[in-house]
Amino acid sequence: MKKINNFLFIFSIFLFIFSIFLFLSNNLAIDSQEFYTSVEISKKNVMGLDVNGTALKFGRISRGGSSTRNIIFYNDYGFPVLVETEVSGDISSFLSHDPTSLVIEGETKKITFSVIAPRDQEVGFYEGIVKLKIKPV
Incomplete structure (x- = not known):
């Protein structure tokens, strides 16, 4: 009996450790990338454009x-991935x-970001x- x-x-300890391993391996990002983002909000009815490939x-x-x-995100990983986006800073x-965006193997996906300034938004520079x-599915 003993x-x-x-x-x-x-056996229960082994199952517990194995479960933790599976949980962590499915929630770890295989890659990540950061982009600087900014907008200037003004009183005037103007529109300025800044073309930049890195921000x-x-x-x-x-x-x-x-x-x-x-x-534009191209999935060349050889398996489907989930692209999670997080925004920080006063522009958020x-x-x-x-x-989140699901991108299958070999697919190109456009991930869209829009700044919508409320009419009562304080004039200023936000960044x-x-x-x-990027996480495996």
């Missing part, structure tokens, strides 16, 4: 205005985006970081 109890105890710069928009930028309260986390 041998059976010892075996069950050791999400929305240029200058007026209160009540909007601007959109895209990141009015930067709209899809928090932050967009982080893409």
